Amino acid sequence: MSCLFSCSNCWRVGVLFRRLVVVLQLLIVGLNTPIVNGEGEHIGVGLDSCVIPTRHKGLSLIQTTDFFYPLVEDPYVQGQIACANVLSDLYAMGVADCDNMLMLLGVSTDLSKPERDVIVPMIIAGFRDLCLDAGTSVNGGQSVLNPWFIIGGVASSVCSREEFIM
Numbered sequence: 001m002s003c004l005f006s007c008s009n010c011w012r013v014g015v016l017f018r019r020l021v022v023v024l025q026l027l028i029v030g031l032n033t034p035i036v037n038g039e040g041e042h043i044g045v046g047l048d049s050c051v052i053p054t055r056h057k058g059l060s061l062i063q064t065t066d067f068f069y070p071l072v073e074d075p076y077v078q079g080q081i082a083c084a085n086v087l088s089d090l091y092a093m094g095v096a097d098c099d100n101m102l103m104l105l106g107v108s109t110d111l112s113k114p115e116r117d118v119i120v121p122m123i124i125a126g127f128r129d130l131c132l133d134a135g136t137s138v139n140g141g142q143s144v145l146n147p148w149f150i151i152g153g154v155a156s157s158v159c160s161r162e163e164f165i166m
Helices: 010-032 075-092 113-133
Strands: 049-053 059-068 100-108 138-146 150-160
Touching (some): 049 075, 059 100, 075 100, 100 113, 113 138, 113 150, 138 150
Antiparallel strands (some): 059 150
8 A cells, every 4th residue: 555645765764763863862961951940840841841931920831842754544544643642742741731732734745736635634634623622723833845744733731830740
């Protein structure tokens, strides 16, 4: 079965991506120097989410970014998978509600216009529908033409200290 996302080299892309993650983890070590806020909590760059105190006392911005290359043949399901993964980073911090979602979409330049006209609306619909199921919505984002198809997002929530796990 051929890949709907024109990824005949999915395995190689996956290997390359895993190597890139290792390199990026090494590069952000210097950024991970703990910063302590006024309440003695560590904040800053992390592998999944960041916690940023806001100027409003007692409230923090919890934010995460994630994206994926195609994992399944169905574009609608791929949109749902990407959205679920972005939201899961908030959930892992104990955050139950997402206040805002941005969608990041890189559309493969290997797709023909007729393929894009079918695949892109389906992947967007899957992402959007899962956002709605989770009680949030897509309120912006970025889309580009790209050599590889990618789908992901940025999830944000403003929380009191009792609403997240550090």
